[in-house]
Amino acid sequence: MRNIILGISAxxxxxxxxxxxxxxxxxxxxxxRFTRIKQDAAFPVQAIKYVLSEAGVSxxxxxxxxxYDKPLLKFERLLETYHAFxxxxxxxxxxxxxxxxxxxxxxxxxxxxxxxxxxxxxxxxLYFPEHHLSHAASAFYPSPYENAxxxxxxxxxxxxxxxxxxxRGRDIKILRELRFPHSPGLLYAAxxxxxxxxxxxxxxKLMGLSPYGIADDPQTVSFREKILTTLVDIRxxxxxxxxxxYFDFATGLKMTVTPLWEALFGxxxxxxxxxxxxxxxxxxxxxxxxxxxxxxxxARTASEITGSTNxxxxxxxxxxxxxxxxxxxxxxxxxxxxxxxxxxAGGSLGAAYAAYHxxxxxxxxxxxxxxxxxxxxxxxxxxxxxxxxxxxxxAAVAAHYPDITALTERVSAYLAAGKIVGWFQDRMEFGPRAxxxxxxxxxxxxxxxxxxxxxxxKFREGFRPFAxxxxxxxxxxxxxxxxxxPYMLFxxxxxxxxxxxxxxxAAASFAATVEESEPELSVASxxxxxxxxxxxxxxxxxxxxxxxxxxxxxxxxxKLWALINSxxxxxxxxxxxxxxxxxxxxxxxxxxxxxxxxxMRTEMDYVVIGNYVFEKSRQPTLPKELFKSxxxx
Amino acid sequence: MEFLHELLYFLKTRKKFWLLPLIxxxxxxxxxxxxxxxxxxxxxxxxxx
Numbered sequence: 001m002r003n004i005i006l007g008i009s010a011x012x013x014x015x016x017x018x019x020x021x022x023x024x025x026x027x028x029x030x031x032x033r034f035t036r037i038k039q040d041a042a043f044p045v046q047a048i049k050y051v052l053s054e055a056g057v058s059x060x061x062x063x064x065x066x067x068y069d070k071p072l073l074k075f076e077r078l079l080e081t082y083h084a085f086x087x088x089x090x091x092x093x094x095x096x097x098x099x100x101x102x103x104x105x106x107x108x109x110x111x112x113x114x115x116x117x118x119x120x121x122x123x124x125x126l127y128f129p130e131h132h133l134s135h136a137a138s139a140f141y142p143s144p145y146e147n148a149x150x151x152x153x154x155x156x157x158x159x160x161x162x163x164x165x166x167x168r169g170r171d172i173k174i175l176r177e178l179r180f181p182h183s184p185g186l187l188y189a190a191x192x193x194x195x196x197x198x199x200x201x202x203x204x205k206l207m208g209l210s211p212y213g214i215a216d217d218p219q220t221v222s223f224r225e226k227i228l229t230t231l232v233d234i235r236x237x238x239x240x241x242x243x244x245x246y247f248d249f250a251t252g253l254k255m256t257v258t259p260l261w262e263a264l265f266g267x268x269x270x271x272x273x274x275x276x277x278x279x280x281x282x283x284x285x286x287x288x289x290x291x292x293x294x295x296x297x298x299a300r301t302a303s304e305i306t307g308s309t310n311x312x313x314x315x316x317x318x319x320x321x322x323x324x325x326x327x328x329x330x331x332x333x334x335x336x337x338x339x340x341x342x343x344x345a346g347g348s349l350g351a352a353y354a355a356y357h358x359x360x361x362x363x364x365x366x367x368x369x370x371x372x373x374x375x376x377x378x379x380x381x382x383x384x385x386x387x388x389x390x391x392x393x394x395a396a397v398a399a400h401y402p403d404i405t406a407l408t409e410r411v412s413a414y415l416a417a418g419k420i421v422g423w424f425q426d427r428m429e430f431g432p433r434a435x436x437x438x439x440x441x442x443x444x445x446x447x448x449x450x451x452x453x454x455x456x457x458k459f460r461e462g463f464r465p466f467a468x469x470x471x472x473x474x475x476x477x478x479x480x481x482x483x484x485x486p487y488m489l490f491x492x493x494x495x496x497x498x499x500x501x502x503x504x505x506a507a508a509s510f511a512a513t514v515e516e517s518e519p520e521l522s523v524a525s526x527x528x529x530x531x532x533x534x535x536x537x538x539x540x541x542x543x544x545x546x547x548x549x550x551x552x553x554x555x556x557x558x559k560l561w562a563l564i565n566s567x568x569x570x571x572x573x574x575x576x577x578x579x580x581x582x583x584x585x586x587x588x589x590x591x592x593x594x595x596x597x598x599x600m601r602t603e604m605d606y607v608v609i610g611n612y613v614f615e616k617s618r619q620p621t622l623p624k625e626l627f628k629s630x631x632x633x
Numbered sequence: 634m635e636f637l638h639e640l641l642y643f644l645k646t647r648k649k650f651w652l653l654p655l656i657x658x659x660x661x662x663x664x665x666x667x668x669x670x671x672x673x674x675x676x677x678x679x680x681x682x
Contacts, residue, residue, distance in 0.1 A: 072639070072643045073643075073647075076647060076649060076652065079652055079655055079656070080652075097659060097662075097663070098663070100659075101659055101660065101662075101663030102663065105636075106636055108635070108636070108639070109635075109636065
């Protein structure tokens with residue numbers, strides 16, 4: 001009999017469902033992709049329906065269902081926190097308790113009710129692995145290693161905010177645990193809030209902003225010192241103690257005690273969408289440096305206490321690809337693998353794995369040198385029939401290229417001519433990154449492409465960087481570290497021969513912007529810095545010459561590989577900009593309809609859906625009611 | 634009943650019986666007042682509850 005396990009994450013952020021059969025991943029998807037609500041926290045009805053249909057099973061055929069955390073343990077943490085801080089926290093208490101008393105404390109009952117609505121007629125066994133065990137399982141079991149140190153770092157689960165575990169065979173043993181409220185993830189989130197970005201989605205922006213800071217600027221140095229002396233005490237093993245006088249999240253409804261932060265750093269909290277100043281950039285860099293210090297120390301401890309030469313990681317902080325690079329550079333581990341769905345969505349997969357290997361004591365299958373994530377292409381695919389149905393519905397017009405070579409030759413010619421192309425193929429990615437099946441592609445050699453993509457296509461902040469998708473075999477030509485990086489989870493550095501020497505002291509060259517009263521801040525504005533050409537591939541080279549690369553492998557990404565190869569033949573350039581197929585605030589597209597509508601709502605020139613190429617000028621006008629704006633993230 | 638059984642088992646395992654009066658109070662209050670409250674999470678805080 002097959003063991004079919006459904007994993008679920010829900011009710012906080014990034015609801016998702018994953019299905020494994022006899023330890024192999026069949027399907028996984030985030031609910032937001034179906035409901036079109038970014039980071040949808042609702043019970044993942046549609047994602048569950050999808051994973052069941054992909055496996056061709058009904059709910060009653062499931063061997064078990066695993067939910068990605070322990071609700072009662074989380075409730076215990078809440079009550080003890082409120083008790084510890086009483087009377088502070090009454091506002092948060094009043095806000096939190098109705099949700100718990102009404103729903104979350106009766107999680108089992110609530111889940112069973114949802115299962116019945118999905119067709120369940122019997123009580124399938126339910127598992128509740130701890131939140132960080134779910135993360136750890138999502139990192140270890142699909143990894144290509146027989147044993148590994150496991151590092152999970154995020155905001156908070158039940159009590160744990162960070163864990164170090166050891167995985168071997170089918171077992172995971174948690175060895176160290178850092179507990180709420182002392183959390184590297186919440187520390188980073190507090191800065192996300194203070195710098196005017198949305199908590200839980202703006203962390204990427206903070207990371208993207210940090211290279212605009214000037215490392216040796218006295219202000220950056222002073223910010224870093226203030227963080228380390230006043231906000232957080234970092235111990236040698238990487239554990240931290242937050243000074244809770246400065247943080248409001250434990251009991252309040254904000255992340256920071258803002259007046260204290262403003263007094264500490266000498267700047268006001270940045271209003272969302274307001275101008276980004278030099279001080280904001282320097283503060284972003286300072287907290288990025290502190291975070292790197294913490295995760296490198298944690299990785300060192302993980303190495304010491306496990307003795308393993310392999311490291312696997314998950315949890316939201318593991319998506320910080322700049323910090324991941326620091327761990328790599330510290331040369332602590334021989335091998336590092338990071339779960340591509342490292343956030344809470346990936347907890348659904350981890351929960352299913354934990355139920356299978358730990359709960360049901362089933363042996364682990366692993367393939368040395370090859371992970372089990374299948375490129376993270378675990379979501380739905382759509383047939384030509386469905387594409388044609390969409391075309392009929394909207395009177396959309398497309399040219400059909402049944403031959404992949406003809407298709408890639410045509411599309412690479414568009415890209416070489418500076419056109420921006422939506423690229424929609426096969427199964428959707430699981431996790432936050434578009435890895436070539438739901439992507440927007442463009443030529444990275446064009447100096448204005450970064451701004452053009454940000455402002456006209458993605459409708460997001462102009463400073464935000466883009467990632468290069470590079471042919472794996474050519475990565476060494478462009479980048480210092482050309483090791484396989486199929487999930488875009490590490491930054492590397494553009495090789496010196498591709499760089500354009502920066503204007504010596506970028507700061508001084510923009511002296512016109514300098515405030516006389518602040519001579520020490522003699523640096524350029526963010527947009528002036530942005531316009532500095534950094535390399536021959538400027539659109540994917542960050543200000544510090546770093547790039548968050550995706551290596552494209554012929555076996556793992558056959559169509560994207562063929563496209564880039566065709567682009568290379570035409571231009572001599574083996575890489576393309578790869579950014580997720582969505583606009584700001586919108587989840588990545590799922591269906592052909594989502595893709596065509598996103599194409600029509602932006603200034604994208606072409607969209608390729610399967611073998612169909614849609615040219616903007618040939619499409620009918622999109623009716624006003626189909627223009628949709630998404631809530632800004 | 635299943636919930637009460639699990640809750641007591643949880644408190645016993647975790648040696649947290651001191652939380653019991655608080656939970657009972659909350660359940661009583663919930664049945665009187667909180668059931669009518671909205672359950673939206675605050676928009677500017679990490680979803681810690």
